[in-house]
Amino acid sequence: MTATSSPAPMLPPEVRLLVAQAFGGALPLDLAATYGGFSNLTLAATVGGQRCIVKAAQTPFKRADLRNEATMLSLLGSSGLAIPPLLAHAADERWTVVVTGWCPGENGLQTLAAMPEALPEVYAALAATLAAVHRVVPAAGGAALLAERVGHARGMLASLGLPDDLRAALAEALASDLWQHDTAHVVHGDIGLHNVLWHADSLTLLDWEWAALGTPLLDLAWLRWTLGWRALPDGLWPHFLACYAAAGGLPQLPAPQGLRALMLGQIAMILARVHDQPAACAEWVRRAEWTRGFTL
Structure with a gap:
């Protein structure tokens, strides 16, 4: 690090x-x-x-x-x-x-700034790592449940002071059937370049604070969101998906409206966390509006 x-x-x-x-x-x-x-x-x-x-x-x-x-x-x-x-x-x-x-390497955002030509290799390694994460059979031990966070965010929406149309969009996203999954898998919860270390062609996945048991589709949707938000090259998304599938990644990717529901649901959960921080709340409202118009 x-x-x-x-x-x-x-x-x-x-x-x-x-x-x-x-x-x-x-x-x-x-x-x-x-x-x-x-x-x-x-x-x-x-x-x-x-x-x-x-x-x-x-x-x-x-x-x-x-x-x-x-x-x-x-x-x-x-x-x-x-x-x-x-x-x-x-x-x-x-x-x-x-x-x-301590783990060796540079944060993925540093790699983006200094060696953008390495991004295909970084995302290939991230795909293989995430596929391995999603294949883990979780043991009992008090791990957080994604469904509980979704329920908490749903209960908080009315108190967040959001515009009516945005609140309705977030409520619809949190009600998506995609949050339900036959088997609870390990989900990192905040996947992206900001939470990886890249060193000598190897990758370490950091910051498991938002990890939970639930649908691995959230990680895929959020990775897609980070690619769009950072305006990274369009080809990285299909490249990541191909590497993820080749590494034995589990879920079938939903249609674009399903991906958007998972992205907006994640933002709803973040808004529920920062509801008492006006600046952070305003920034995530801005990102939610951007996500509603994001072309997938």
């Missing part, structure tokens, strides 16, 4: 203590900022001689995200997937902390 040239970062004393308690008294040293990590306090550190990534959160939603990430990484720890290893999960009254192993 790429460190940045930001000023020397700091960990709150409570977080340092939680990390030290989880590592037998070893304090986090050699702190460095990481690329991304916008939703939590995220730093690279050396703990007990091992390079790690420390993620910490205080707000209830973000703490729940980190608990969910720890649960999913634990469940997937023996799967052989290209994901960061979970090293520790700790909490006190104010903070939740997750520590994972």
Whole structure:
């Protein structure tokens, strides 16, 4: 995971203590900022001689995200997937902390900026990785259920102060039959270049905070959304799909209106999360309107 040239970062004393308690008294040293990590306090550190990534959160939603990430990484720890290893999960009254192993590579957005010619290779690797994720048979262990998030978002819509036509479009999206799936598969939940590391022709899939058990179609729809939102070359989508199918990807892709329903449903779930953050809410309303007009 790429460190940045930001000023020397700091960990709150409570977080340092939680990390030290989880590592037998070893304090986090050699702190460095990481690329991304916008939703939590995220730093690279050396703990007990091992390079790690420390993620910490205080707000209830973000703490729940980190608990969910720890649960999913634990469940997937023996799967052989290209994901960061979970090293520790700790909490006190104010903070939740997750520590994972450090993984080499640059964030996918850095690769986009510096080596756009590598994108076909990156998306081929992402397709193979995601197909492997979707084939995992989840074990019991408290993993989040996508259906519960859909239900929560449906219940929140009326209180979000949205324009009537947008609220109706989001409600219709959340009512789609596509959210129901015969078998609950592992779903990453926030797939895209922003959550991958690319290094020496290999890929690591990061940030499992929104992972859940549900329909893998959400990951495909959201990847399509990120391609469109970032205005990436049109050929990357069929290229990704061909590589995903060749790697044994599971679902049959729905018609364009079905893809749009999944995209809008994801945005509805995000709006339910940020309902008390006016700037974030306004931005996701803007993205929802863009999605309604996005040509698929």
